[in-house]
Amino acid sequence: MAYGLAVRITREQLISITTEAGQQALASFRNLATETIHFKSEFDLVTDVDRSVQALLIERLTEACPGARFLAEEQDVHLTLTDEPTFIIDPIDGTTNFVHGVPHFCVSVAYAETKKPVVATVVAPALGEVFSAEHGMGAFCGTRRINVSRTDNPQHALACTGLFGGAADSMEAGIQTLVRIQSQLRDVRRMGAAALDLCYVAAGRFDIFWERGVSAWDIAAGMLIVEEAGGVVSGVLGETDEVLFARSVLAANPTLHRWFLSLTKQGT
Ligand code: IPD
Numbered sequence: 001m002a003y004g005l006a007v008r009i010t011r012e013q014l015i016s017i018t019t020e021a022g023q024q025a026l027a028s029f030r031n032l033a034t035e036t037i038h039f040k041s042e043f044d045l046v047t048d049v050d051r052s053v054q055a056l057l058i059e060r061l062t063e064a065c066p067g068a069r070f071l072a073e074e075q076d077v078h079l080t081l082t083d084e085p086t087f088i089i090d091p092i093d094g095t096t097n098f099v100h101g102v103p104h105f106c107v108s109v110a111y112a113e114t115k116k117p118v119v120a121t122v123v124a125p126a127l128g129e130v131f132s133a134e135h136g137m138g139a140f141c142g143t144r145r146i147n148v149s150r151t152d153n154p155q156h157a158l159a160c161t162g163l164f165g166g167a168a169d170s171m172e173a174g175i176q177t178l179v180r181i182q183s184q185l186r187d188v189r190r191m192g193a194a195a196l197d198l199c200y201v202a203a204g205r206f207d208i209f210w211e212r213g214v215s216a217w218d219i220a221a222g223m224l225i226v227e228e229a230g231g232v233v234s235g236v237l238g239e240t241d242e243v244l245f246a247r248s249v250l251a252a253n254p255t256l257h258r259w260f261l262s263l264t265k266q267g268t
Pocket residue numbers: 045073090092093094095096162163164191192193194195211213214215218
């Protein structure tokens with residue numbers, strides 16, 4: 001029994017609805033008319049597909065969970081997250097990749113109770129992958145259980161970061177971290193879809209992901225998926241309270257998470 005609702009959405013229901021949304025996005029991928037691409041700001045794109053995928057998700061999720069609230073990226077007004085059951089939605093994470101025909105984009109949906117994601121799905125339709133998790137039940141890629149890597153030596157670690165151009169201070173701090181840390185790692189990638197980058201940490205493909213300037217919808221689903229895969233998620237300075245609103249994220253296995261924080265405490 002979920003808080004305020006008769007029934008909590010199941011992982012299977014969420015996978016089914018998010019997969020349908022992913023197929024809708026995929027139908028327009030590499031076939032996008034220029035006039036359907038708009039600017040939210042100089043660096044922040046939105047397309048008519050983002051908006052139609054979000055509308056589909058809200059319709060289907062309302063049918064599945066009447067009474068649930070929505071915190072969705074492309075809403076005109078963003079609600080404050082409360083203890084009430086809430087879906088946190090990024091209809092397309094990696095919109096810039098989507099617009100440029102790069103397949104690393106996804107649909108990300110988390111269902112939160114008492115402000116914490118408890119069921120989550122990230123669907124990457126152009127890559128044919130479905131990541132999911134439920135609190136206490138583990139994380140999955142398709143039907144396969146996934147776990148974070150066991151790499152404990154930074155020199156053997158492949159990391160991923162994001163450098164979002166929309167916030168100059170986040171960009172500057174992110175570049176400084178990158179300059180100091182890159183030579184201590186095997187290598188660093190910048191893939192462009194935070195939700196999916198977190199899933200790659202959960203699957204042990206990346207050992208660390210960090211980014212400044214992220215929003216709750218970029219990280220809510222991926223955060224639960226990493227935690228259920230045995231990883232640790234915080235803000236880049238180790239913030240553990242209200243991580244969804246810390247405006248930064250650090251995800252890794254416990255050893256590399258501690259290592260990264262020991263560097264940030266030295267001013268990285
Ligand atoms: C963005 C992507 C990108 C990250 C930005 C996000 P959007 O989300 O996750 O990788 O660098 O911080 O805003 O705009 O594509 O949904």
